[in-house]
Amino acid sequence: xxxxxxxxxxxxxxxxxxxxxxxxxxxxxxxxxxxxxxxxxxxxxxxxxxxxxxxxxxxxxxxxxxxxxxxxxxxxxxxxxxxxxxxxxxxxxxxxxxxxxxxxxxxxxxxxxxxxxxxxxxxxxxxxxxxxxxxxxxxxxxxxxxxxxxxxxxxxxxxxxxxxxxxxxxxxxxxxxxxxxxxxxxxxxxxxxxxxxxxxxxxxxxxxxxxxxxxxxxxxxxxxxxxxxxxxxxxxxxxxxxxxxxxxxxxxxxxxxxxxxxxxxxxxxxxxxxxxxxxxxxxxxxxxxxxxxxxxxxxxxxxxxxxxxxxxxxxxxxxxxxxxxxxxxxxxxxxxxxxxxxxxxxxxxxxxxxxxxxxxxxxxxxxxxxxxxxxxxxxxxxxxxxxxxxxxxxxxxxxxxxxxxxxxxxxxxxxxxxxxxxxxxxxxxxxxxxxxxxxxxxxxxxxxxxxxxxxxxxxxxxxxxxxxxxxxxxxxxxxxxxxxxxxxxxxxxxxxxxxxxxxxxxxxxxxxxxxxxxxxxxxxxxxxxxx
Amino acid sequence: xxxxxxxxxxxxxxxxxxxxxxxxxxxxxxxxxxxxxxxxxxxxxxxxxxxxxxxxxxxxxxxxxxxxxxxxxxxxxxxxxxxxxxxxxxxxxxxxxxxxxxxxxxxxxxxxxxxxxxxxxxxxxxxxxxxxxxxxxxxxxxxxxxxxxxxxxxxxxxxxxxxxxxxxxxxxxxxxxxxxxxxxxxxxxxxxxxxxxxxxxxxxxxxxxxxxxxxxxxxxxxxxxxxxxxxxxxxxxxxxxxxxxxxxxxxxxxxxxxxxxxxxxxxxxxxxxxxxxxxxxxxxxxxxxxxxxxxxxxxxxxxxxxxxxxxxxxxxxxxxxxxxxxxxxxxxxxxxxxxxxxxxxxxxxxxxxxxxxxxxxxxxxxxxxxxxxxxxxxxxxxxxxxxxxxxxxxxxxxxxxxxxxxxxxxxxxxxxxxxxxxxxx
Numbered sequence: 001x002x003x004x005x006x007x008x009x010x011x012x013x014x015x016x017x018x019x020x021x022x023x024x025x026x027x028x029x030x031x032x033x034x035x036x037x038x039x040x041x042x043x044x045x046x047x048x049x050x051x052x053x054x055x056x057x058x059x060x061x062x063x064x065x066x067x068x069x070x071x072x073x074x075x076x077x078x079x080x081x082x083x084x085x086x087x088x089x090x091x092x093x094x095x096x097x098x099x100x101x102x103x104x105x106x107x108x109x110x111x112x113x114x115x116x117x118x119x120x121x122x123x124x125x126x127x128x129x130x131x132x133x134x135x136x137x138x139x140x141x142x143x144x145x146x147x148x149x150x151x152x153x154x155x156x157x158x159x160x161x162x163x164x165x166x167x168x169x170x171x172x173x174x175x176x177x178x179x180x181x182x183x184x185x186x187x188x189x190x191x192x193x194x195x196x197x198x199x200x201x202x203x204x205x206x207x208x209x210x211x212x213x214x215x216x217x218x219x220x221x222x223x224x225x226x227x228x229x230x231x232x233x234x235x236x237x238x239x240x241x242x243x244x245x246x247x248x249x250x251x252x253x254x255x256x257x258x259x260x261x262x263x264x265x266x267x268x269x270x271x272x273x274x275x276x277x278x279x280x281x282x283x284x285x286x287x288x289x290x291x292x293x294x295x296x297x298x299x300x301x302x303x304x305x306x307x308x309x310x311x312x313x314x315x316x317x318x319x320x321x322x323x324x325x326x327x328x329x330x331x332x333x334x335x336x337x338x339x340x341x342x343x344x345x346x347x348x349x350x351x352x353x354x355x356x357x358x359x360x361x362x363x364x365x366x367x368x369x370x371x372x373x374x375x376x377x378x379x380x381x382x383x384x385x386x387x388x389x390x391x392x393x394x395x396x397x398x399x400x401x402x403x404x405x406x407x408x409x410x411x412x413x414x415x416x417x418x419x420x421x422x423x424x425x426x427x428x429x430x431x432x433x434x435x436x437x438x439x440x441x442x443x444x445x446x447x448x449x450x451x452x453x454x455x456x457x458x459x460x461x462x463x464x465x466x467x468x469x470x471x472x473x474x475x476x477x478x479x480x481x482x483x484x485x486x487x488x489x490x491x492x493x494x495x496x497x498x499x500x501x502x503x504x505x506x507x508x509x510x511x512x513x514x515x516x517x518x519x520x521x522x523x524x525x526x527x528x529x530x531x
Numbered sequence: 532x533x534x535x536x537x538x539x540x541x542x543x544x545x546x547x548x549x550x551x552x553x554x555x556x557x558x559x560x561x562x563x564x565x566x567x568x569x570x571x572x573x574x575x576x577x578x579x580x581x582x583x584x585x586x587x588x589x590x591x592x593x594x595x596x597x598x599x600x601x602x603x604x605x606x607x608x609x610x611x612x613x614x615x616x617x618x619x620x621x622x623x624x625x626x627x628x629x630x631x632x633x634x635x636x637x638x639x640x641x642x643x644x645x646x647x648x649x650x651x652x653x654x655x656x657x658x659x660x661x662x663x664x665x666x667x668x669x670x671x672x673x674x675x676x677x678x679x680x681x682x683x684x685x686x687x688x689x690x691x692x693x694x695x696x697x698x699x700x701x702x703x704x705x706x707x708x709x710x711x712x713x714x715x716x717x718x719x720x721x722x723x724x725x726x727x728x729x730x731x732x733x734x735x736x737x738x739x740x741x742x743x744x745x746x747x748x749x750x751x752x753x754x755x756x757x758x759x760x761x762x763x764x765x766x767x768x769x770x771x772x773x774x775x776x777x778x779x780x781x782x783x784x785x786x787x788x789x790x791x792x793x794x795x796x797x798x799x800x801x802x803x804x805x806x807x808x809x810x811x812x813x814x815x816x817x818x819x820x821x822x823x824x825x826x827x828x829x830x831x832x833x834x835x836x837x838x839x840x841x842x843x844x845x846x847x848x849x850x851x852x853x854x855x856x857x858x859x860x861x862x863x864x865x866x867x868x869x870x871x872x873x874x875x876x877x878x879x880x881x882x883x884x885x886x887x888x889x890x891x892x893x894x895x896x897x898x899x900x901x902x903x904x905x906x907x908x909x910x911x912x913x914x915x916x917x918x919x920x921x922x923x924x925x926x927x928x929x930x931x932x933x934x935x936x937x938x939x940x941x942x943x944x945x946x947x948x949x950x951x952x953x954x955x956x
Contacts, residue, residue, distance in 0.1 A: 030908075058801065058900065058901050100900075102900075104802075104898055104906070104908045105687075105781055105802050105898065106687070108776075108777065108802055109778045112778060194747075196747070197747070197748065197749030200748075200749065201749065240740060241737070244734075244736040244737055244740070247736065248736070251734070345566060348566065348570060353565075353570040353571050353574050354571055354793060354794050355571065355761070355764065355791075355794025356794055357793070357794055357795055357796050358796070359796040359798075360768070360796060365771065365772060366772060366774070367772055367773060367774060375773070375774070377736075377769075377772040377773060378772070379772060380736070380772075449733060449768065450761070450764060450765045450768075451761050451764040451765070451795075452794075453571060453761065453794065454570075454571075455568050455571075455731070455761065458568075458731075459733060459761070490734075491736070491737055494737045494738075495737055495741065498726065498727060498728075499726075499728040499729060499732060499737075499738065500727055500728065500729050503729060
């Protein structure tokens with residue numbers, strides 16, 4: 001089929017029926033596929049859009065035996081297939097009998113633009129809008145007249161605005177002075193990067209053309225428009241930076257808040273804290289493994305599971321090792337460091353030394369587009385909210401519950417608490433379990449940001465100690481402000497100095513700060529501070 | 532029948548074992564980290580060597596003797612690599628060593644392997660600028676990976692370049708070479724952005740946002756990534772979340788292979804690129820049987836193969852052939868026997884060992900697919916000869932390595948001063 005298609009192109013005989021076009025997708029040559037994609041789009045067949053978007057998703061296959069092009073939904077080894085050109089279901093087959101129709105980046109670009117053109121009349125205004133945005137990149141007069149027509153029937157005001165922007169971009173190339181001037185002025189409100197590119201290009205072209213009074217006004221207006229856009233983009237860049245800082249801060253808060261309990265409240269130098277994070281992340285992996293069809297909810301299930309599991313491990317560690325070492329910080333440090341190595345190697349041996357894939361639920365991927373210059377990623381947004389919820393919950397527990405009262409009593413005056421009938425041993429065990437459990441929850445969140453592997457904990461242990469010490473040992477507010485300060489400082493230093501130097505400067509700053517205020521930002525006052 | 536052959540193998544193994552008591556085996560040292568941070572990559576190579584040893588033994592061993600693997604664990608601890616190397620050569624008296632991954636571990640064993648006149652096969656792509664008498668480099672040097680990848684992107688119309696890397700010797704050297712290569716090709720300084728991040732960096736928000744801004748200047752932009760190991764996952768995740776797709780800004784990586792992808796949800800990565808000398812998806816008979824043997828050896832049908840495994844495979848085959856050619860395992864006889872040896876590589880061509888101790892291999896560019904495999908989208912016409920010293924840095928351009936030419940006979944001959952620089956490597 002592919003040879004006959006190549007011949008057809010050579011002879012200029014391009015009239016191929018729709019099924020023939022689809023069948024010729026089996027060709028191995030990417031250049032030919034590009035031509036076919038264009039033709040499928042132009043055919044405006046009802047199946048066109050489906051085929052093109054499935055091709056983009058990598059769901060188009062062909063059967064190895066009779067070369068029928070199919071849309072396949074593959075699960076493990078079996079696949080249910082649908083005839084691509086007719087949409088008729090063809091039942092089940094095995095993965096081995098199918099061969100994928102491969103695409104490369106060039107084809108992906110072509111597909112995106114073809115799909116955009118076919119989606120201009122989509123029911124969903126969001127899709128219509130993004131289809132128009134996709135057109136920004138290659139506007140010409142032909143496209144502009146199509147969009148003009150679209151403007152006549154469009155009702156949604158966001159889409160209308162985008163359509164006008166697209167038409168204005170094309171209008172910049174107009175030879176009529178007033179049209180040009182109007183386009184430049186109307187574009188000064190747009191934040192799309194494509195607009196800036198077009199305006200910059202225009203300015204460059206104008207400055208090399210003969211300097212008549214008309215071009216001079218054009219240059220001036222262009223520069224003014226660009227200045228206006230740049231200053232707005234600058235403001236949004238700052239907002240974005242603050243968001244990045246808060247989101248880094250909330251990750252630091254999450255990983256440190258468990259340590260704020262075990263180290264801050266109990267005074268145990270817990271080097272195995274990082275491994276509690278790791279165990280929490282692995283819990284997410286195992287939950288996803290057990291419930292492969294419920295990825296969307298897996299995170300929600302993982303949170304309590306990880307809390308209980310790592311909490312139990314924490315209690316085990318406290319009962320088995322740490323309780324014999326209270327008041328001997330150096331030995332606690334060494335013992336917990338040993339535990340951390342044991343846990344790491346245990347994961348390496350029992351699960352695998354390789355990283356494990358944890359998938360991100362749909363609702364956590366992508367970003368919230370506030371405007372073309374500012375978008376906030378969903379996973380970070382959720383983690384900020386989640387971190388604050390965890391902190392609030394923990395504070396409630398410590399300050400309002402009976403257990404919290406006992407914890408505070410034991411840490412402030414152990415023997416007095418014992419005399420009052422509090423089982424200090426069990427309070428210690430449960431406090432350590434609580435700190436570990438919270439680390440486990442943080443691990444669930446980390447599984448959405450970074451690798452799930454045996455080394456996960458190592459990357460975070462230093463940071464969490466840094467936050468707790470900087471914020472003030474024994475104070476959860478200190479942990480919150482410590483984390484946020486470090487996060488925002490880091491993100492404001494990073495653009496100008498690079499990530500490596502920013503990290504060093506933050507560390508030096510903390511060292512100097514601790515010299516001045518050895519008890520951190522929020523030092524405990526009163527009698528409890530003496531311990 | 533099957534039972535019989537099993538028995539015969541067992542008998543051979545018994546004989547091999549009993550004869551090993553009289554140290555009548557050829558000992559193969561394996562120096563890969565089995566614990567610590569690098570275990571993630573290196574355990575696979577240890578298993579590859581073990582598989583190759585087993586296959587060679589099944590085929591009758593070498594010089595009528597059985598091979599015996601001696602595995603040690605340097606635990607991702609660089610100075611320990613040197614100690615373990617000494618242990619392998621002095622205590623276990625191994626005849627050859629397959630090992631190391633990071634450049635720093637290789638640099639750490641170099642003085643030892645040269646002092647004891649050992650023989651090391653190094654199977655990982657690296658920054659070049661080295662050629663030791665006692666080391667054969669079967670991974671790619673920059674001209675077999677980085678330069679062709681940049682050429683490929685340039686042909687695709689890329690005009691603006693982000694060179695992003697982890698802050699250590701391999702990315703720094705590679706980026707230095709690439710920067711001077713790009714400038715040679717007429718790329719303006721303003722169109723190159725260089726960025727370094729610490730090891731296992733996990734917060735990529737700012738950098739990805741900077742790349743996005745850098746790429747929105749109207750010129751086609753690509754990222755050349757020498758980001759190492761664990762830092763890749765959060766980097767690609769952030770790219771996906773901020774909506775930077777491969778069609779807009781492709782990322783070509785030199786340290787991301789099938790093995791690394793098996794730990795990632797690859798859906799947001801589809802279309803990003805990697806440059807290697809081997810992909811599991813390469814279509815050749817050698818490759819099919821290699822994959823089959825590997826999955827059978829490891830007992831897992833889902834295990835993937837990758838480029839450093841192919842480099843180990845080629846290195847092992849070449850060493851075995853050189854030993855049979857030389858008729859001995861003595862390093863000074865095996866080394867000259869290596870030069871000019873040809874071994875089929877797994878992508879359907881032949882790998883040749885050159886006198887600068889680097890291989891000639893093809894260069895492939897692959898696009899990441901959603902099943903964690905690569906679709907090969909481009910390859911060099913023939914094999915590219917590995918260059919120990921790059922041509923794109925003025926101080927290295929004049930240096931050549933040749934261990935066969937009696938007039939040179941060193942790894943760092945300066946063609947201007949006509950002298951070797953004195954040090955051994």
